[in-house]
Amino acid sequence: DSTSTKVIVHYHRFDSNYTNWDVWMWPYQPVNGNGAAYQFTGTNDDFGAVADTQVPGDNTQVGLIVRKNDWSEKNTPNDLHIDLAKGHEVWIVQGDPTIYYNLSDAQAAAIPSVSNAYLDDEKTVLAKLSMPMTLADAASGFTVIDKTTGEKIPVTSAVSANPVTAVLVGDLQQALGAANNWSPDDDHTLLKKINPNLYQLSGTLPAGTYQYKIALDHSWNTSYPGNNVSLTVPEGGEKVTFTYIPSTNQVFDSVNHPNQAFPTSSAGVQTNLVQLTLASAPDVTHNLDVAADGYKAHNILPRNVLNLPRYDYSGNDLGNVYSKDATSFRVWAPTASNVQLLLYNSEKGSITKQLEMQKSDNGTWKLQVSGNLENWYYLYQVTVNGTTQTAVDPYARAISVNATRGMIVDLKATDPAGWQGDHEQTPANPVDEVIYEAHVRDFSIDANSGMKNKGKYLAFTEHGTKGPDHVKTGIDSLKELGITTVQLQPVEEFNSIDETQPDTYNWGYDPRNYNVPEGAYATTPEGTARITELKQLIQSLHQQRIGVNMDVVYNHTFDVMVSDFDKIVPQYYYRTDSNGNYTNGSGCGNEFATEHPMAQKFVLDSVNYWVNEYHVDGFRFDLMALLGKDTMAKISNELHAINPGIVLYGEPWTGGTSGLSSDQLVTKGQQKGLGIGVFNDNIRNGLDGNVFDKTAQGFATGDPNQVDVIKNGVIGSIQDFTSAPSETINYVTSHDNMTLWDKILASNPSDTEADRIKMDELAHAVVFTSQGVPFMQGGEEMLRTKGGNDNSYNAGDSVNQFDWSRKAQFKDVFDYFSSMIHLRNQHPAFRMTTADQIKQNLTFLESPTNTVAFELKNYANHDTWKNIIVMYNPNKTSQTLNLPSGDWTIVGLGDQIGEKSLGHVMGNVQVPAISTLILKQ
Missing domain, CATH: 2.60.40.1180 (Golgi alpha-mannosidase II)
Structure with missing residues (x-):
């Protein structure tokens, strides 16, 4: 294709230094294409540097990153996207995530300003500046104005808050007690902040010669000095102090520089991130501004200050609590100046009542409304910092179609017949489970499924269903297979499907309303059908002695700012960095800040609700590393107190660089002793090859170098990253990446079908005879194929559906799987529960x-x-x-x-x- 799209990019830097800066651009729509670097021409206009580009293709949108050409720095952390319908000429300002489509708006943004500001403690404001300033000893010209009262709050000091991560390398790691697997964000080796211009770390070193340098801001890309410093400690050892001075990027140690004088204040420090100390604590519900001499003012957003105990609400009545006589409402909105309850007596009608809520305990607002509000709908209207928005209650247990309103329901009335006699189906130990992953729609939508309620929760309640050659399908096939547990891919209300369009498809990893079932899988998305029918699914599986685990996605939401969380308490529920950017450890644009007490409480309340109201038997946590060790420990403690047999496990990795501290990330090994398991990607890659290389082979598919990896898996990884076999989820495929059958075809294209079937059976035999918790992707028992698609999250039914005709075609494979599973279930030798048992036997x-x-x-x-x-x-x-x-x-x-x-x-x-x-x- 010889077509291209002309795009002109203007870029303004406050220091006018454009050396080594360029523009990285790529076709974004209609096709997401490859990126390329485009140089600034060297011809600067009055605004800044200019890049006159031709991006391949006839594009409607173009992706853009302004960067230093070695990727050592980006203008903003997240990708930008130019909407070409708005114009082909754009203006970008240093540190500003906004794309400007006309010069006047860009010029207004290109004057020095406070870019963002946070109230991070009672009297502490963190302010980001668009252009660095040189600090003085005093308040450096900063002022804070309470716009609600018109009063000025004095600023008593202004000091640099630029993050400094300083790490010592080489033999100093072990000598100072640092971890062997050192990384730039390893807290064991951080220099301590003495004042804004001085960072030091002391430790006693034995005699010897050492090499060191300083890594800054969690990255080797910015390290000082460029070469390692040599340090020789004399016989007998010596206490050594290491020093870093940020203002001059100088490094010292007390051996080489025994009499060095160091700065005692922040005077003269140049910085674009300033920590302000206020004379008095402002009211978090007031509209606050911060300004500095020569800088445009910016609103102050309460952030970490909300982590103080006074804002920590511990009650169990958030959301709505219904009775026939009255319904009470409570929402946590500590920064709101006004909250209104909007009531609707129908799903789509106009407001029936608007009532003012009252301030209550620990940042909550509450109201009790008399009368029977069953099946009414409601919204909160919240005013924060002078902006008023409507939001769905995050704690809502029922909603309207497509989540436009919360719904007030009598939950007891949603129970199916016999629900009070329904009991959990959890194992004596997690290793007794055989987990079968299924997407609700995929399971039954196939024309050959024999099920009436195709694509719906109720398909799991049908018995006697048959496929081609009269093979059993649906729940009868699960019983025949012998699995103990169905893991449902997300059934919490998600954003990517229009519930009024029955043929729309998505896996559902873009959550919106965490406490409500997805309506697309109900016979109707209206009313309470979604609640009752999910309960019927769970009840039906329980009657067959099959447990139900939920795949939950608490690590991020479908979006920010337009999310109900952000509308009610802006930026509290999401991780943001010191520059005010949403961090992106999920790879989906945001990550849920579970280290914040009320965000953590929300997740704890939510999983408790699913266990108590829906009788859920376990949870699979998507990108569990991002939830944090503290949160996962509390989840484990609370849920095991309710049901000692509940099974908890998740992915021990992230989807990007997280804003959570490294010592909190639940990566492999960090789950030890918490009562949770982690997916074992070691055995996965060992069996069928690296999932990111379609042609890569594994132990079962042709690689002769994986024996040790498989042995590690056989013993439940107890010599690797687990303290008990229950902590490893052994698997070879899941919904992510290729199905095993597709991967075998890609990695062994010349082999016979008979040999490829043997490889498939061998890989699963390893999973089912190894110590740990076996997991399989639904449909693998009939050699499931997605035509080679390795990311089929929105590929539709033709790619994702269970093709039940394959059970008839590959009945011998199904029987092999079934025999393996039954053998495991019958013989506890394959299901040892402790590391000592494995070592002994x-x-x-x-x-x-x-x-x-x-x-x-x-x-x-x-x-x-x-x-x-x-x-x-x-x-x-x-x-x-x-x-x-x-x-x-x-x-x-x-x-x-x-x-x-x-x-x-x-x-x-x-x-x-x-x-x-x-x-x-």
């Missing part, structure tokens, strides 16, 4: 190259079989395993597996190519 055997063999001994975990041998042979030739003494009964060989005897062997046994052997004694 699992021994690896000598076996041929590129195979893994192990023995489970001595009636492990009270098994009925005394000894069990398992061998995995991924090689394309049969292999001989020399056996321990005695007579062994074959229960798994080739494409057969189960409890019945397939013969007896002594001395040695031939293990067929690409297969799993199981013997009992």
Whole structure:
């Protein structure tokens, strides 16, 4: 395509220094294309530097990042997108995330100003400046005005708040007690702030020669000095103090510079981030401004000040509490100056009543309304900093179609018949589960599914459904397969589907209303059908002794600013950095700030609600690392107090760089002892190859270098990142990335279908015979394919649906899966619960190259079989395993597996190519 789009970008920097700055641009719509660098021409206009570009394609939108050309710095953290319908010439201002489409607006923004400001403690304001200033000893010309009262609040000091992360490298890591796996945000090696112009760290070092340098702001890209400093400590050791002076970027140590004088104040420091101390504490509900001499004023937003105990509401009545005589409402809105309750007696009608709410305890507003409001609707109208917006109650338990209003319901009236007799189906230990991941729509939407309620919650209540060749489908197929637990992909109300359009599709990882079921899966999105029918789904599975785990996405919401959280308490519920930018650890543009007490309370209240109201048996936490160790520990403690058997697990990774402190991220190993599990991507990648390389092979698919990885997985990763096997979720595929069948085809395109089936069965045999919690993507038991699509979140039914005709086509594969699962369920040796049990009862055997063999001994975990041998042979030739003494009964060989005897062997046994052997004694 020879077409291109002309785009002119003007860029203003306050220091007029454009050296090494350029523009990175890419086609964004209609096609998300590759990016390229475009240089500023060197011809500056009165505004700043100019880049006259031609972006490939006939575009409607173009992505833009103004950056230093080595990516060491970006003008703003997040990507910008030019709407070409508004113009092909744009203006960008240093540090400003706004795209300006005319010069006059840009010029107004390009004067020195306070870019943003936060009240982060009772008397502490953090102010970001668009242009750095040189501080004086006093207040440096700053003023704070309470615009609500007209009063000025004196500023007593102004000091630099620029973040300094300073880390010592080389042998100093261990000498000063730092972690071996050092990273620039490792708190063990941070220099301590003495004053805004002085950072120091002291430690006693043994004799020796050391090398060090300082890494700044969590990055090696800005380190001082450029080369390591050499430091020699004399015999006997010495206490050494390391010093960094930010204003001059100088590094000193007390060995090389024993008599160095250091600054004692912030005078002369140049900074664009200033911490102000106020003479008195302002009212957080007032409209506050901060200004400085020569800088345009900016509104102050209360942020971390809201973490103080006085704003921590502990009650259990947030949202609405219904009775036939009256309904009470309570919302946490500590920064609001006014809150109104808007009541509607119908879903789409105009306001029926508008009532003023009253200030109450700990930043809440409340109101009780007499009369029976069952099936009425409501909104909150909240005024913050002079801006008034309407918001749906984040605690709403029912909503209108597409979440335009909250709904007041009698939850008892939503219970299906027999609900009071419904009981959880949770295991004695998480390792007793076999988890089966299913998307509600995918499970039944296929024309061959035999189910009436296609794509709906109620499909899980149908029995006797048949597919091609009269195979069992739906819930009967799950029972036949033998799984213990269904993990539902998100069923909390999400934003990407129009509930009035039945054919719209999405996985649902863009949450909107956390305490309400998604309406697209109900027979009607109106009223309370979504609540009752999800309960019927859970009840139906429970009646088959199958548990229900929810896939929950508390790490981010579908958007910010337009979200109800941000409308009610701006920026409190989301992580923001010192510059006021939303951090993006989720990769979705925001991350939920669970370290803030009331954000954490919301998540705790929400999971408690799902357990108590919907009888949920467990949770899978999306991007769980972002929720934080403190939050996950509290979730575990609270939910295990309600149901000791509840199963909690999640993804031990992030989707980007998080604003949460590194010691709080729940990465692999950080879950130890918390009563939660983590997805084991080690065994996943080890079995079928790196998921980000479609052609990569693994142990089961042709890579001969994964034996140690598989052994680690077999023992529940107890020598790696777990303290008990219940902490590892062993899997080979999930909804993310390719299905296993597609990955095998991509990585082994020349193999026969018969060999590829053997690879598939072998990979799953490893999962089901390893210690830990086995997990499978729904449909893998019939060689599920998505046509090679590795990110099918919005690809629709044709790609994502369970094709039930494949169960008939690959019935032998289904039977193999079923036999494996039943074998595991029947034999607790595969489900040991402690690391000590595994160490005492699992021994690896000598076996041929590129195979893994192990023995489970001595009636492990009270098994009925005394000894069990398992061998995995991924090689394309049969292999001989020399056996321990005695007579062994074959229960798994080739494409057969189960409890019945397939013969007896002594001395040695031939293990067929690409297969799993199981013997009992």
